[in-house]
Amino acid sequence: EEPQSAPAPTGTAGRQVVQSPTGTAGPTCTLEQFGGTTFDLKTATVGFSQSEKEANPFRIAETKSIKDEAAKLGITHLKVTNAQSQFSKQITDVQQLIAQGVQLLVIAPLNSDGWEPVLQQAAAKKIPIITVDRKINAKPCSDYLTFIGSDFYEQGKRAADRMIEALGGKGKVAILLGAPGNNVTTERTNGFKDRVKEKAPDITIAFEQTGEFAREKGQQVTEQLIQSNPDINGIYAENDEMALGAVTALKGAGKEPGDIKIVSVDGTRSAVQAIADGWLHAVIESNPRFGPLAFETAQKFLDGEPIPDKVIISDRDYDTTNAKDSLGEAY
């Protein structure tokens, strides 16, 4: 009933675009190199292991994109598991998918390390694994097939660029960190900090506290922050939810849009709307619609074509110049 939760538009809007179109910058992999045999994707059993609950726009869009594309391609045996943010459970989930006889695995990993037991089993059965959204620390083309996703470190850097631009190169910035221990948190933090250090030494990072990727936590931390550091100029939120929580906090404290510059990562519809409303300065997109690219890559691979060892998608930026027009494409 609320306009914000209207279903994402279908069609090609917001479709993922590969960063380097050729994708052949690095080594490639063919079916022959991998050592598997081809099969018909339509009649095959395909497993998709989701890491987190489909309860935030990113995960919802991601799972939906995979399911929709599978349906579109006529893949009837798609098995989906959800690890509910528990890494051990994800390992077990994938092992059980393998036990159920899947021939292709698409995994959205909760963590980059610790995939040893799964990789061994999959390799023994020559099951190709495509990881989406997060990378697995292992050998492409032997442990797994390839990775499709964004570069989180790069996202952090681009967020820093937007922050530097917003603040004119100097000021005090706070970071709302993601969940501790999470690869995404680490990389988005490092990218941001490295870039600031390199490009704008006059910007100090005065505060960094975890908001655990959640809106309420983002709100609470921001409330404490603006209370004890009233001179803060910018907030870098490592996802949109925390940024929107920060906005609620700022509203509650009687601030005006633009008083404090907020930059965040993800590109959910609410965040893009918040740009249009003037509360957010910019949002770096992280596109979750992996379905088409994943299955396209799989089909190419099965057809014997060479596959790049990583497929980095090019994420866009949202800011005041494009926010209103792009609302339909945000997820």
Added chain:
Amino acid sequence: MRRTDLAEQTDEPVLEARGISKRFPGVLALDGVSLALRPGEVHALVGENGAGKSTLIKVFTGVYRPDEGRLLYKGEPASFGTPMEAQRAGISTIYQEVNLVPMMSVARNLLLGREPRGRFGVIDTAAMYEEAERVLAGYGVETDVRRPLRTLGVGAQQMVALARAVSVDARVVIMDEPTSSLEPREVETLFGVIRRLRDSGIAVMYVSHRLDELYAVCDQVTVLRDGRLAHTGPLAELDRLKLISLMLGRDLDEVRSGGMTRFSRDRSSENRQGDGTRTPVVEARGLTRKHVLDGVNVSVEPGEVVGLGGLLGAGRTETAKAIVGALPLDGGQVLVAGMPLRGGSTAAAIKAGVSLLPEDRKAEGIIPTLSVRENIALAALPSLGRAGVVSEAKIDRVVEIFMRRLRIKAASPHQLVSELSGGNQQKVLLARWLAVRPKALLLDEPTRGIDVGAKAEVQALIDELAQEGLGVLLISSDLEELVEGADRILVLREGAVVGELSGDEVTEEKIMATIAEQSDG
């Protein structure tokens, strides 16, 4: 070997207290108490409820550390940090409240800490059960030693505790009211054990409120009064009246005029005896529960005191519990004033006017986290306020009345009930039940652990209440109490009523005979 050494030097105290004081917030529980325990003697420790007996014992065994004074064990200064240290050193104790582990099996309770070992030092369970059965048989307890202890009656549990304490290699055995829930046959067994211990040169300290027992088995006596030493010396030098006057701190004459028990039952008086014409306040018909109760019929008329007699485990407690709905039944019915009672609900029974003073005061009686005041008011709460809001004034009044009437000894009504002495806790529970003004009261061992003075008061109270028209079901292992207090006695055996005694038949001999008769047949 060492035991014989000890026997030779009998006049050297094995355990000695010198000027012990112990203070609790608000009470000086012990005030400079000295006492010597010699090998081969049975030493009685007596005094009113709250006189400090249990506290002194706990000081001896390392449960409490004395504030002042010294302990000597085998002539050397000693201070036990924990009961375990005391036990290791050879002081074995049966505490006033049964202190075993209810969920563990009988055998494991009995042998905890010295289970027979098999290969690899691992416990040999078969041998353990065998040994447990053998040991318990010596105390007249025949039961499946694999069952959890809690399924035994309190009396049987007491025997297990006793067997456990005595079978440890000990120099000193301390017993705090071991007989309070035993009936005569078990008491005799216990005395046999005590005499055996004494003859082998072990020192026994014996606490009891039953004077007969003291004279039957003790050599020495120490009297405590209000935490101070009132007397110590050979028991034979004191007659009963003198002993009581020492305990109570009153004149001999005063005590003498009071008499021994306070029951003044006049069994011939027509109006009080159950003549079968009036509607019983409470009537149980055919109470049945597999293995426990076998068609028990009981009825109590207004103003009547009905006694329940029987051996340990005869089903007295279970009968009482069944009547108030605290025990699921396979069959039978309870009527209150002629109206059938909804089964399985204690609340319904209490509402109808039937209450039970439970036998196991620690597990089923007191609420240890609450004060004396809250404990007394608990059952009567709904009537002590309006619309669910309690009236503190009303509670204060009720509590005051009963604390005075029952002479409950507490620092204040706000003291935690768990800090009271055993006897005073019992009085608090009595007060709880009197405060609901029941029509019928089922008393399961009501004077258990209560001192002579207070016992007489409670007995007088039962009398008085009966005169006011209350129906009482009295369960007591003290035959004297049963005989003097009851108008009519039902004898139970293995969950069935095997005899009814009334009028002149109500004597200790008759009860014993009824029990024996049935066991022969």
Added chain:
Amino acid sequence: MAELTSRGSARVAVLKPQVYAWVQDYGVYAAVLVLLLFNVLFTPHFLDASNFRTQLVQVTPVVIVSLGMALVIGTQGIDLSVGSVMALAAALTVLYLGYGWLPAVLVAVIGGAVVGAAGGALVAYVGVQPIVATLALLVGIRGLANVLVPQLVEFRNPGLIALGSSSVAGIPVIVIIAAALTVIVLFVVRRTTFGRQVVAIGGNRSASELSGLPVKRVLLTVYVISGLLAALAGVLATARLQASDPTSLGLFIELSAITAVVVGGTPLTGGRIRVLSTVMGALLMQLLSATLIKHNLPQSWTQMVQAVIILAAVYATRKRGTR
């Protein structure tokens, strides 16, 4: 001479227990004071009125949840489902917002009571141990909330937003509500038959049964109250967030609430309830986390310091055995 010394030490011995007793009863108040003092000295802008408002507003959900938790713990139980009940309330509120905010809140609170009743029934009538009964609810009800509202939903209902953000005489409405609930629970515990029965059951269940207390009904009611209060906390948190977020609302709040209750001196073994100290316990934990955030400590330090402070506070208020 010897007598003199022993008298002297006796006096000290009399004094000491009183100090202990005081610390045991009011230790959590003292700890709050110490933390306040630290902040006044070392945290910039701490004395601003807006700061106190922030802390009170943030602690509100924990306070409300721990009031119910205190009752449950008083019966020797525990309620792990509170966080999920908050989430369910958030979901129900936004689902029924179309009918107006007041009916929506009502539905949410009833939903909380129903979950509480389910937990209470499992505990009281089936005899399932409270920790597993409510653990099943913790898992299932969070799922249910997510089934109803799969993702965060923002709302613009002015009434509900006002509930979360308006103030009366400078005091936020939700703080006033929490204070009122505290007074009500305090009254229930101290002055009603029901309150006495709750602690009696926690102190000794079989004795309470034999004393004719409606044990099962009281247990059920206690869990219903806990569910109700948790739902209310969920509604208020939702109103404040201006969005319904069943995914992360109330995550791990059961641990905060239990900590508040225990730090306040209510024993987990039941039989005793300290309402005001529970609120103080919640405040202590809130102040602590605010202090750590304001001083920008990394997560690792935050958690370690919290561990130490919890231990210290509970150590001070622990029950000493008599020896």
Added chain:
Amino acid sequence: MNREQVSRLIQQHGAVMVLALLVVVGSLAFDSFATAGNAASVVVSSSFLAIIAIGMTFVIISGGIDLSVGSLFVLGGVLAAYGSQYGLLVALLLPLAVCGVVGLLQGLVIARTGMAPFIVTLAGLLGVRGLMLAISDEGATTYLVEDPAFAALGQGGILGLTWPVYITALLALLAMVLLQRTGFGQNVYAIGGNEQAAALMGVPVARTKVYVYVMSGLLAGLAGALNAARLSSGVTILGIGLELDAIAAVVIGGTLLTGGAGGITGSVAGVLLLGVIQSLINQVGNLTSAFQQVVSGAFLALVVVAQRLLSKAQRLT
């Protein structure tokens, strides 16, 4: 066999019975459920929780609770991965030593001060996770397992099952003997059944408690280390909420949370039950995450009610 024995048996084996039932139903409903691969995955992944649950069983029987196991599990893993650069021995001993010491500290505090185990180990949960974050650069550093022998301990195996499964089985056996057939085991039951009485019966209450928490700490650390060997890395995002899983497994297994009764078999069955429930949900293969949670909550409730009614039917309260 008398009534109590029968009901005791059912109470202790209620979980086993429900487990058997679930497996039968699962095999009938799903073709791919009763396969060797699936069974192996359930057993292998359950083994780590089972090791923790064994320790938890001791703690709960003693009347306590240990909330720190989830944090110790992740700390153990990080330490093992870190230690693996110095070889197999260090990889095993480092986590055991540290987690054992944490258990020791918790045990000492609980035994000496009389503070509630719930709160002491809650502090442990926070503190240990903080410690783990501190040594892993706020969780950003993932140490990789360097030692192949150590990795083989987690990944190798025979008969389709990995070593951790056999280690778990061995530990369970030892634990059973320890609990039922040694003085220490008896002491654990005694202090859980009635602490005061146990003290008066001469049980070394404080020492027993300390041992119990040390054991729980050691086992949680060991489980973490074995898991790190299996994953070949010290993953830092593990173990959140694991303590509740362990407690649930133990309680479903028939151990009373109030202490004094229970056993290892039940706990292991409880762990497997949780694993099978998850596996069944995965078999359906298309439930949304929210529905999965509803189903597992409902399953959990059903299982405890069934287990409760089974023992209640025998009038064992």
